[in-house]
Amino acid sequence: MGGTPLPDGIKLMDEQGRRIDGRLPGELRPLKIEAGVLRRADGSAYLEMGHNKVMAAVYGPRECHPRHMQDPTRALVQCHYNMASFSVDDRKRPGPDRRSQEISKIISEALTHVVFTEYFPRTSIDVYIEVLQANAGTRCAGLTAASVALADAGIPMRDLVASCAAGKVANTMVLDLGKEEDNFGQADIPLGYIPRTEEVVLLQMDGDLTADEFRTGLGMAADACKKIYDVQRDALRRRYVVADDGGSEGVK
């Protein structure tokens, strides 16, 4: 972000205000969520957002390791965000790096806010986010998927967290940056939001924005989270309501 020159021939926005992938500024990428896709995990979700493919699994509440991390008053929500080595153009070295550790930390905090952790003292609720194919916005995709997986695991929650980014591309505030926009755009604002209570639980920003632009972006991302929230709820409904075809879809 911030002043990376655009390779020749690439235009992030055309004269009609269409973005590089044909979207309008306020348009999200196609979003698809499916709950309960893994057999072993207590809860799981698969999410596609544009070319992002993300899997989330929840184990627990279970005994907390290491034991000194146990909290006698509540459960620990521990998120582990990981990118597969083949998920990006240049192979990513396997294992946790600083970026993934930071993302794990902020997602853990965002999810802790919605889980009734006091119901499960001394335990750990482990949330694993695996990015299989990355195309910008994976932390948002991961958080959105993780909250569906938590609900799928039957963990008591205040609400679902929906997540989406706004940003600035070609001097325009847009929603849900794609890869080229992330690489060559002017700013990115990932947001984790609870639409019903209007609470911000995850927020980052990088790039260059005026205060007014930020205000606009925050509003756009919050509105988009409402749409994502509906898709999340729909995924859970499909998982637990017996469908006309006998509910074969995604049943463990």
Next chain:
Amino acid sequence: MSKDVMADLKRDHIAKMLSKGIREDGRRFEEMRPITIEKEYVRSAEGSARVHLGNTDVIVGIKMMVGQPFADTPNKGVLTTNAELIPLASETFESGPPGREAIEIARVVDRGIREGQAVDMEKLCIEPEKEVWIMFVDIHALDYDGNLFDAANIAAVSALKSTVVPAKRADKGEDFPLPVAHEPISVTAVKIGEHVLVDPTYDEQSVAEARLTVATNENGNLCAMQKGGEGSLTADEVLRIVDLSRTIGAEVRAKT
């Protein structure tokens, strides 16, 4: 367990005081602690600064090395930021590889410097695709009384401004001052109950529900942001902290 009881007592006490409009140390809610900056504190570093933000004490040292550029930025220098939360600074820090807390601090400071374009990285190119200057920003906490984010940011910006690139030593021409183009300053606020406090002490931070760090540039534009903590913020609280950061950031910048 005793720690939790203490935290509860402390939370009650701090919250009770805040509802009367009083902070532990008598500050206004939107007031930073006193800042002292000692530049060029470490002679062995190419640039350095020791910063006291109230009782929080941190040193940032800058080392410059000749190395290879990244393939996607062949004509730019490289910025690497690291934070060490050594046990000397607090009973809550442990030795060993950096944990999530240290990584977050390093990455938030890094984001401010990088996105705020503090240094003209193209001027750190020696030969495109072959040789550039690599800039190491190392944050060392000495005494921890909360808000390492801002203390480290202030120290980093001050240290950058005092840095001389040791070109002569590396046989790359004459020494020159690091080309500092902007001075991104971060301001951190926490939420305790319905109150928003700028520059939290350790006690305030330990009972806070949520934290927001906002870095701004000279022109009042935002360049980096990070929310932390398990609690939530409303959009209005976020926007208020953004406004506070812009005004307070300008005052802090004048001191670096």
